[in-house]
Amino acid sequence: MIRETSLAGSRLWLPATFGSQAETLEAETIYGRVRGYLFKGVAIFRNIPYGGITEGDARFLPPAKLQKWTGVLDTTVAGHRCFQGSGNIFTSKDIGAYFSGGRSDAASIASETNSENCLNLNVSTPALTGKRPVMVYIHGGGFSGGSGVLTVFANRHVVEQDVVLVGINHRLNVFGYTYLGGLSEKYVVGNPGQLDLVAALEWVRDNIAQFGGDPGNVMIFGESGGGAKISTLLAMPSAKGLFHKAAIQSGSLIRVANAEDATRSARDLMRKLGLSKVEDLVKVPASDLFKAGPKGLAEVGPVVDSHSLPKQTWDPVAPALAANIPLLIGNDKDESSLFSLQNESLFSLDNTGLRSALLKVNVPQERVDTLIALYQKEYPKENPSDLYFRISTDRGARWNAVKQAERQLAGAKSPVFLYYFQWNTPLVDGKIRSFHTADLPLTMRLVRYSQAELLSKQLSGAWAAFARTGNPSQKGLVWPSYTLSERTTMIFDLPQSKAIKDPHKAERIMLQDIPSGSLL
Incomplete structure (x- = not known):
């Protein structure tokens, strides 16, 4: 102080x-x-x-x-x-x-x-x-x-x-x-x-x-x-x-x-602005340049x-x-729910709708039924919309996180720690659950809902411990590093966070060759 x-x-x-x-x-x-x-x-x-x-x-x-x-x-x-x-x-x-x-x-x-x-x-x-x-x-x-x-x-x-x-x-x-x-x-x-x-x-x-x-x-x-x-x-x-x-x-x-590809994008920008010389881009007012530029x-x-x-x-x-940088990598369970609020149909799927929604995001037709059957078996209490957001996340953000961890470990010069945040927040009447970025404010001790106070302390403590020593373990929460043999992952959730060896293994294996290509 x-x-x-x-x-x-x-x-x-x-x-x-x-x-x-x-x-x-x-x-x-x-x-x-x-x-x-x-x-x-x-x-x-x-x-x-x-x-x-x-x-x-x-x-x-x-x-x-x-x-x-x-x-x-x-x-x-x-x-x-x-x-x-x-x-x-x-x-x-x-x-x-x-x-x-x-x-x-x-x-x-x-x-x-x-x-x-x-x-x-x-x-x-x-x-x-x-x-x-x-x-x-x-x-x-x-x-x-x-x-x-x-x-x-x-x-x-x-x-x-x-x-x-x-x-x-x-x-x-x-x-x-x-x-x-x-x-x-x-x-x-x-x-x-x-x-x-x-x-x-x-x-x-x-x-x-x-x-x-x-x-x-x-x-x-x-x-x-x-x-x-x-x-x-x-x-x-x-x-x-x-x-x-x-x-x-x-x-x-x-x-x-x-x-x-980036040069083609630059040429497209100049065409939108009606410019023939690259030097003229510095003369365009900032507001006009922003409006003409790409956003996504x-x-x-x-x-x-x-x-x-x-x-x-x-x-x-x-x-x-x-190679020598310790990494802490992870994601949230329902990454795309926040960005799907304008598409109400995704929050009220039945089994037929789930199949159709997955086909629209390029799950191969010959594999979609097997994939749904696996998730229904692993998560019998979840409805089709829950499964949709879980599957899309596992193909996107989680696939990327695991792939990044695997490639970092190939060098084997520094540890990797993997996490998975799955607390279902009460936000928007509980609709968006463990949405994209849901872990971030809790990591900084910003707690809107009192029931998440302990979870926030765990996240904040883990990130600070990692900053201090390169290992996110703290008193009461031991976090082993991720390895290809055991794949131990910290599951952040209420009422208790814990490290689990290769959680959701069957889903990881089934999805390993059909990533979505998205960060979410």
Whole structure:
């Protein structure tokens, strides 16, 4: 906990509904001093810059080095997030409350403005002195949206686990993942959004000691698109040595785009904008560029550019750069339920409807009946809709998680820990059950439903233990590493979480050659 003697002694009126004046404090970076604030025993710094401007002629290029400043930079309010659609997850009544742990000030704290100039990060720490594990959160939202603001809510995780927590904002969508190297030598180094993450990790290496963190003990973690970004970072030479453990949550991205396909996408973008010269892309207003750019997970993302990303990431083998990095990998039971709310029929399937739905997602006709029979035998109390979401998850996120773990283990130089989150949340009247990202807020000690308090403590404790030692085991919850012979997996659930050897073995074997090709 921060003591009064560590405070700078000034007071600041914070606009983000903290209810009263807040104590402020200052920290030193290699670029200049920053001023943060104290909230419930946690020092919070928001909008600390880690790179230069990214608009105008700097658009689509690797991040520029940050320039030093004089005086004290105010880092008490939100920074810009990358240009994206309006709103955020916290404006949603049910999902927003779940992710904020029910905090009444969530919408205000999470309010961020869009900008191309978005290279900033948040730091939350129990004290400015010490040598704590550093947990760097890389946000989801595919490669198109989101921000690192969730870390600002996670004061309980920071205090209880005595860790330093960092959340990164970086370039996304058309600004961070347009590949122009096939059209101009100027842009031969691609993946600027990924290189932003590298720059942020360099900032952590150079500065986090001044915030009570250990630059030699950095863990990166992220869900969904965040896990996909981490899967890619593990194959990037420029990221080597900047982190020491990684947790990939429902985001095991096995392959990224090739340069040829990415170049075709760039040409399509220029046609939409009526441009003939690649140089004119830097003159397009940010709002117009965003509207014209691709949005979906399958349309935007990293590319093998032969420079920042020299080769394919996890296919056919794990990247050699990842060989010595302990990994924690897993997913949620009902990944696609959240995204199916607009398709009511999927929540009221009968047996005939289940068969039809599975055929629509390319389960081979000659195997669909055998597959349904197996799941009905293994889960006799579940209805056809439950089985649909379970099967689609097992073919998607879980297949990817297991495949990533298997390929990492082929190198046999670092341990892998596999998990499966299957608590059925009460969210949306229990309709979406263990939905995509359901584990994430609990990992950060954000608990909307009191019955999940113990489960949250277990998740938070496991992630912090992994950050601290490379092993997620904790008192009362022993978590053996995953091996090809035993395949021990931690099942997170209520009333009890436990490690089980090769759970759902029959389903894994049946589905091993018919993946969906989706992250969900």
